[in-house]
Amino acid sequence: MLEGSLKRQINLAIPVYTIIIIMTVAGAIGSEYFRTLNNYHNIIYRVAAIAIVSLGQTVVMLAGGIDLSVGNVLALSSCILATYNTSFGLFPTILVTLIIGLLIGVINGFGETKLGVPPMVMTLATMSIAKGLSLLIRPTPGGSIPYGMYKFFDYKWGLLSFPLILILLLGSTLFLIIHCTKFGRYIFCIGGNKLNAKKNGIPIVKIKITSYAICGLLAAIAGIIMSVRISSGDALIGETFALDSITAVVIGGTAMMGGEGGIVGTLGGALLIAMISNFLNLLGINPMTQYIIKGLILVIALAGKVKKSD
Amino acid sequence: MKFFNIFKRNLIVFSIYILLIIIAIVFYGLIIRLPLSKSIAHFLDLIRQVAPLSLISLGQTLVLLVGGIDLSVGAIASLANILSANFMKGEVSLIPISVFLTLTICILIGFISGIVIVKVKMPPFLITLAMSSVIRGAYLLYTGGAPRGGIANEFRSIAREWIGSPIGNAPGIFPVAGIVWIAVFVALLFAINKTIFGVELYAVGGNPRTAWLSGFNPNKFTIGIYMLSATLAGMSGLMHSALIGGALLHVGDPYLLDSIAATCMGGTTFDGGVGGIVGTIAGVLIIQLLNAITTIMGMKETGKYIVLGLLIIAILSINHLIASSRR
Numbered sequence: 345m346l347e348g349s350l351k352r353q354i355n356l357a358i359p360v361y362t363i364i365i366i367m368t369v370a371g372a373i374g375s376e377y378f379r380t381l382n383n384y385h386n387i388i389y390r391v392a393a394i395a396i397v398s399l400g401q402t403v404v405m406l407a408g409g410i411d412l413s414v415g416n417v418l419a420l421s422s423c424i425l426a427t428y429n430t431s432f433g434l435f436p437t438i439l440v441t442l443i444i445g446l447l448i449g450v451i452n453g454f455g456e457t458k459l460g461v462p463p464m465v466m467t468l469a470t471m472s473i474a475k476g477l478s479l480l481i482r483p484t485p486g487g488s489i490p491y492g493m494y495k496f497f498d499y500k501w502g503l504l505s506f507p508l509i510l511i512l513l514l515g516s517t518l519f520l521i522i523h524c525t526k527f528g529r530y531i532f533c534i535g536g537n538k539l540n541a542k543k544n545g546i547p548i549v550k551i552k553i554t555s556y557a558i559c560g561l562l563a564a565i566a567g568i569i570m571s572v573r574i575s576s577g578d579a580l581i582g583e584t585f586a587l588d589s590i591t592a593v594v595i596g597g598t599a600m601m602g603g604e605g606g607i608v609g610t611l612g613g614a615l616l617i618a619m620i621s622n623f624l625n626l627l628g629i630n631p632m633t634q635y636i637i638k639g640l641i642l643v644i645a646l647a648g649k650v651k652k653s654d
Numbered sequence: 655m656k657f658f659n660i661f662k663r664n665l666i667v668f669s670i671y672i673l674l675i676i677i678a679i680v681f682y683g684l685i686i687r688l689p690l691s692k693s694i695a696h697f698l699d700l701i702r703q704v705a706p707l708s709l710i711s712l713g714q715t716l717v718l719l720v721g722g723i724d725l726s727v728g729a730i731a732s733l734a735n736i737l738s739a740n741f742m743k744g745e746v747s748l749i750p751i752s753v754f755l756t757l758t759i760c761i762l763i764g765f766i767s768g769i770v771i772v773k774v775k776m777p778p779f780l781i782t783l784a785m786s787s788v789i790r791g792a793y794l795l796y797t798g799g800a801p802r803g804g805i806a807n808e809f810r811s812i813a814r815e816w817i818g819s820p821i822g823n824a825p826g827i828f829p830v831a832g833i834v835w836i837a838v839f840v841a842l843l844f845a846i847n848k849t850i851f852g853v854e855l856y857a858v859g860g861n862p863r864t865a866w867l868s869g870f871n872p873n874k875f876t877i878g879i880y881m882l883s884a885t886l887a888g889m890s891g892l893m894h895s896a897l898i899g900g901a902l903l904h905v906g907d908p909y910l911l912d913s914i915a916a917t918c919m920g921g922t923t924f925d926g927g928v929g930g931i932v933g934t935i936a937g938v939l940i941i942q943l944l945n946a947i948t949t950i951m952g953m954k955e956t957g958k959y960i961v962l963g964l965l966i967i968a969i970l971s972i973n974h975l976i977a978s979s980r981r
Binding site: 455459460461462464465466468469470471472473474475476477479480483587590591594600630632633634635636637638639640642643646647 | 725776787791792794795918955956958959961962964967977978
């Protein structure tokens, strides 16, 4: 089967969706509150940031890279937005956060392709820099978000809400980019075999930098969502995002080495990660035990994936 | 000429040591401007403080050399800190048994990670990540969020005492903690350079299939390396206990990224089989010096993160230049 084809992608995503369905059924039986519409919206709001970060991570990982800086780019954008929107106006500030996210992505890509620094180390370094900058802007959590924006993000139309629309919009755009454009094909080529891609004249530098730029931009968007959700900026808000997004991507069926997988699985992986805490909380499980259960669910999801791909 | 050849072959390691010396000179000569005897005393004290980080980084280097990565070292160090304080209860007679039990548990954790990575063939990145989540849950559950116990003063002397009588500004000739980690470093260096362990380490890291065909057992060896890394992380946790004299939650967390940063600054790559522990030590000392510089200049954490990030990019791109010019 063609690697990167839709059918292959869906096959890879089966284990994670199976676990989600099992958890949903178990949750619906085990907890009365889990069934409510309110909880559905709660999960969607929770999933939005992690899903959007993971979408960017998927693009980078498909091209054979990895981005550890997403969490701190997210935190940086939340700090910038919450701190400067009162003095510079909302829309200019949003624009600046998006540009900074994009810029950090470009630096990541530049470092990997031009300076020859391995992606894990390069993004570790930019992560450190982004963390320093966000601590510089906001040593303590604070700042404010316009109330209108908060209201807008919280507004619900039946099953639809703004975060959900954003996920679907970004997800489908990225899906189209990956599967219907030359750029998407190139990403799979580079992830599958970099040397072959180079020999076939694929512009590796350009494609890699673009993939990191997309990832940085999406991390900045997720930072705006997080910032609105907590209505302030926090320099340490993104600490778990790097690992969570990588986990979401990998349990969604994308290979660590690249060249295989896709968006469909990643959205499932992100949903699973956001659901686990909600699910365990509603079943009344002690947060300390949750760490252990999360680790085990991760291992089980991965074991299922390993069997499927063999 | 012979020296020149050694220099050429180990250009990356030499360059990181030159950088360390430059940073040290800039720090002591230009920033804080201490007289030589005081500078030496301060540097020896840095060697004392760096003990937990250098132990953990040595383990991380070994894991990276066999082509893996261990993200659970931070959690293991935190666990060792909590367990040692809990078992010791501040009493001298309980020191041996608590050290023994703590290290045994750490080795067991390394064994489990290693066996899952080798047998189920899952990416080490994610298995050790899951492991760190499990360990964190386990110690939170065990302590109930409030760690108890204490470290005996006799055990704390490992991190506090110096050998010899005070000379000049230093409380002694050399810190005991420094002797501990340098002894571990020298033992590992001996094992890598003079025994079959080193051959196997680079063979398995370079190409497990070839190593297997050459009569090594890469699976067994990889499990062993994860056990060794967990042991060193446990020792680092014990050292941290001796430094702070009690149990705290999550003390090991900052060590994780620092250990990876130190290791790759020292020239070890993520593909396995390239690099070594000598460079790692320079990386560790650079990170510790950087901590000192940013603290003294009043930049606190902010400056440390930014400078560390820029330094990593600079060093790694220089390393890349050196490596590509040789080809």
